[in-house]
Amino acid sequence: MSKTTIRFDGLTLGYDRRPAVHHLSGEIASGSLMAVVGPNGAGKSTLLKGIVGTLRPLSGRIDVSLDVRSRIAYLPQAAEIDRSFPISVYDIVAMGLWFRTGLFGGIGAKDRTRIEEALSAVGLIGFERRPISTLSGGQMQRALFARLLIQDAPVILLDEPFTAIDEKTTSDLLALVKRWHHEKRTVVAVLHDLDVVRRVFPETLLIAREPVAWGETKGVLSAENLLKARSMVEAYDPYAEACSRNAA
Structure with missing residues (x-):
């Protein structure tokens, strides 16, 4: 059984007490190569900031294994x-x-x-x-x-690492991502190019402020799930009541 590196338990993240990601529960196993995808405004970058610790949960928890907590490599947008x-x-x-x-x-x-x-x-x-x-x-x-x-680092977080760069650079850097996966590092990447996700990333989390699907990439990126994600983000009410923050 794979060791869990990161665990989410009823996680809600947001800004000014307004949720950007909520109701997220699940685990990222050690050595995973996982894409995080979703429409603009889905909370993808927010999730990485929560993992790296720059954004504190409004509610729920993010648990990171003690042996990697201080050794997360993070590449922002x-x-x-x-x-x-x-x-x-x-x-x-x-x-x-x-x-x-x-x-x-x-x-x-x-x-x-x-x-x-x-x-x-x-x-x-x-x-x-x-x-x-x-x-x-x-x-x-x-x-x-x-x-x-x-x-x-044993855990590498990448936020839109291939946006607005040339095809040769993308190919070369994807080779490094594959190398990290071969070395059993845990790699989580926010991506927009679904062709790259399907070709390289075996596991995908599709979010639209809430999780839509999480698992094997082929099943997650179904037309039905992608349409559902878009509809969920379009229906989001930015003026909804603010959340209370955990005391912990």
Whole structure:
């Protein structure tokens, strides 16, 4: 039996006490390769923020295994990353070492080798000193995937990692996702491209603020379920009564 890495128990997440995800219960097994899909406004990104701990539940629980709680690698949407910050490709990749070295920890020879290997794995050798402000969208995403490699985390959360990047970059980065799955890491990705989901991700959670279906991708992404999800989001009332937050 697979070990559970993440468990949801009657989970409700939201902003200003208004639910964005609610009534979610279920488990993500260790080593899962799972897509989270749904219409715009379905709560997909909110769910990842709840898992990583930046958003506290309004009610219910998220339980993360103790052995991975402090070792979750999280890649937010590109829009949440400040590209104007004056930092080089090398330095942004090296940030993946912070969980081990701390903010002011030194980078040794072994660490430099790991950084070089990560840059090579994403095709950015020669870009080390380039400011991130000069990178294309695809190059920036390659650098962020290199940082994920350096983190060497057992759980990896990806929020729309292939949006607005070229086909070659998408293919190369999907190869890394498959590699992580082969290494028995738990990968959860918010995605819009259902063809990619069907081709690469064996498990899918379809949400529309509430769970619509969760399980084997082929069954989850039925025309009936997708229509139901769209209808549920369109029917959502943003002025519904606010939830009370758990005291815990």
